[in-house]
Amino acid sequence: MYAIFNAMKNLVRNLGRNILLASVTLAVIICVSAALAIGNTSEKMIEDTRLQIGSKVSISLDLMATHEQGQGPDNLASIGIEDYLSYGESDYLDKSVFSVQIPMYSSTVFAVDDETKGQKEWQNQDGSVAKAPTLMLVGNSDAETLSEFASGEREILPGGKMPEELNECAISSDLAELNNISVGDPISIQGQSQSAPNYELIVSGIYSDKTAAYASPMYQFQGLVHLGQRNQVIATYDAVMSKGYETDEGIDFQSQYYLKDPRELDKFEAEVRSKGLPRDYSVSINQEELDKVTGPLAGMRGASSTFMAVILSLGGLALALISYLAVKERKYEIGALRAMGMEKAMISLCLLSESVAITIVCLALGLFAGRAVSQPIADSLLAGQVSASQAQSAGGGGKILMANGKTQTSGVNSYTPISEIEVALNAGTMVQIAVLALALALLSGMVGIVSIAKYEPLKILRERG
Amino acid sequence: MSVLELENVSYAYEGSSKAVFSDVTLSFEAGKAYAIAGKSGSGKSTLLHLLGGLDVATRGRVSYGGESLADMNRNRYRARNAGIIFQGLNLLTNASALENIVLSMRISGMKGPGLKAKALELLARVGISPEKASRKILKLSGGEQQRIAIARALAHNPDLIAADEPTGNLDKDTEYKILKIFEDLAHKEGKCVIIATHSKRVTAIADEIWTVDKGVFRSVPTKRN
Structure with missing residues (x-):
């Protein structure tokens, strides 16, 4: 007991050296606190997001597999809309969302960026000539899953509402202004082929749109104005499908299934296979989307881990060095104590008690300071990661050309990367910090202990003499 | 009654083939004061280090109470049985005089609330006031430090006191008082006091005097005898 009491007195007796030790220890603890808080919060957010996005299941043609099997586009198995709907009737699912997109043409509603004013024609696959599509009719069974509206990039302007009825639609403010359309005005749009159905819709809402005009600049360059974000006509899924589509021919039909528990993917797949889903189709979560959303967080987690490793290495080295020098400096004190028996x-x-005492004080201060600095550091790191992620994804994404000539839009139902984080210093993180801090104290103390092991009192006292 | 005995003891520094002394046989008794006199480098301090358990003989046997120091826990021996006053004092300079004494008591295993009072009493015995007792060692004079080193050696009430030039920094009056303490320790309290010295005043209080020259110990008559 007296040894510990003496150690506490030594903290004051050797104030200068202990302040130096405490400064290094405090700096290490603050850095480790911030890094661990950021890393652990990122980890938790990644896990939460995985549970959220990981529950979203897609059923799509496995192009890689069919290509490897040497199957041509004509040999591919196809599944009908009814099949997709039947897959949605599963106890494993929380909900199913169906969306559909149909390229349309209108002789009365001119599209944004369409300099030909609807006069452009193109040749269909069957050789017939038709008006080129200028608008995209979008139907979605769950308006809440329209990510642009959820993220605030699109917003219904005052006086309007999202379409709810079979004859309602919403259009962008750019499209509305170009054609002098107000809420309540009727619009008429037609399918491309002679047999395609026409839609007579009432504009129930006009929305502001801050999304990129085109998912890829190539679309605008090629004059594919119907792929422009401003030229979408948004209706309900039921409204679009009310014209009696039974197959997905000529339309872009997509289904999303949301599992109650992401771990039940295998069970859900077994069920849809039993319902007749061909092996050419895969049942999978959108790993790419998950990576895209959690990418900045993963990057930040990696950066904080690297930072922590560097700090612990350098800090440990510095503490070991200071401890070694401190013990050398205290050699005569140790010699005198040994001579006293x-x-x-x-x-x-x-x-060891001195090291631990210094560390405990620094731990208390370090946790407080670490908590204070971790949020701004996390914000700064995340902003950098988001920028890097956006730069990396620029030019990619958008529409994916499918084997059958159809396109798949990634803009609908997609998530945006996480750009905000609220760093928390929870009990688990504090325990981790405390363990690391005590490990540093042990390292520091052990260096001293190993150093004194070689000091025999008489040798020290002779050197002093 | 012999407290300490040296039997055919030889000592050479590590790595040196030349012995500081060879085949020395001496006996030290309780209740007596011994003076070891000799020139610098003659081996006086080395002998005290062997007696104080700070070093071990290259050859021969140093025993305390019949038990060889080489086989004993010498830390425990130094803490409880031997009080050593070093020529270089070896006080804890960043601690106060009082803390030096109390720490020595605690290392020896003494416990209880009265240690501080005992330490102050001991310091008063060597002429250190309570006010000076609370000062850091470096804020005290050389003479005061020497007296504190003496008090520290006595702190745990050892059977053996080995002192290396204990009065070197003291004025005559203080030297007299300190020597009186050593004399009383030997003759009134039954301790074995061994003092390495150049001083004739120190040899004057000794019951036995040994001179050492070139590693050879010789007994010389004392005034007492």
Whole structure:
């Protein structure tokens, strides 16, 4: 007990050196606190997002597999809309969302960026000539899953509402202004082929649109104005499908299934296979989307881990060096204590107690300071990661050309990367910090203990003499 | 009654083939004061280090109470049985005089609330006031430090007191008082006091005087005898 009491007194007796040790320890603890808080919060957010996005299941043609099997586009198995709907009737699912997109043409509603004013024609696959599509009719069974509206990039302007009835639609403010359309005005749009159905819709809402005009600049360059974000006509899924589509021919039909528990993917797949889903189709979560959303967080987690490793290495090295020099400086004090009969173990206990005491004080201060600095550091790191992620994804994404000539839009129902984080210093993180801090204290103390092991009192006292 | 005995003891520094002394046989008894006199480098301090358990003989046997120091826990021996006053004092300079004494008591295993009072009493015995007792060692004079080193050696009430030039920094009056303490320790309290010295005043209080020259110990008559 007296050894610990003496160690506490030594903290004050050797104030200068202990302040130096405490400064390094405090700096290490603050950095480790911030890095661990950021890393653990990122980890938790990644896990939460995985549970959220990981529950979203897609059923799509496995192009890689069919290509490897040497199957041509004509040999591919196809599934009808009814099949997709039947897959949605599963106890494993929380909900199913169906969306459909149909390229349309209108002789009365001119599209944004369409300099030909609807006069452009193109040749269909069957050789017939038709008006080129200028608008995209979008139907979605769950308006809440329209990510642009959820993220606030699109917003219904005052006086309007999202379409709910079979004859309602919403259009962009750019499209409305170009054609002098107000809420309540009727619009008429037609399918491309002679047999395609026409839609007579009432504009129930006009929305502001801050999304990129085109998912890819190539679309605008090629004059594919119907792929422009401003030229979408948004209706309900039921409204679009009310014209009696039974197959997905000529339309872009997509289904999303949301599992109650992401771990039940295999069970859900077994069920849809039993319902007749061909092996050419895969049942999978959108790993790419998950990576895209959690990418900045994963990057930040990696950066914080690397930072922590560097800090712990350099900090540990600095503490070990200072401890070694401190013990050298205290050699005569140790020699005198040994000459007085103090056992090496007792002196070791003194040194260790000093290190632990310094660390405990620094831990209290470091946790407080670490919590204060971790949020701004996290914000800064995340902003950098989001920028890097956006730069990486620029030019990619958008529409994916499918084997059958159809396109798949990634803009609908997609998530945006996480750009905000609220760093928390929870009990688990604090325990981790405390363990690391005590490990540093042990390292620091052990360096001293190993150093004194070689000091025999008489040798020290002779050197002093 | 012999407290300490040296039997055919030889000592050479590590790595040196030349012995500081060879085949020395001496006996030290309780209740007596011994003076070891000799020139610098003659081996006086080395002998005290062997007696104080700070070093071990290259050859021969140093025993305390019949038990060889080489086989004993010498830390425990130094903490409880031997009080050593070093020529270089070896006080804890960043601690106060009082803390030096109390720490020595605690290392020896003494416990209880009265240690501080005992330490102050001991310091008063060597002429250190309570006010000076609370000062850091470096804020005290050389003479005061020497007296504190003496008090520290006595702190745990050892059977053996080995002192290396204990009065070197003291004025005559203080030297007299300190020597009186050593004399009383030997003759009134039954301790074995061994003092390495150049001083004739120190040899004057000794019951036995040994001179050492070139590693050879010789007994010389004392005034007492």
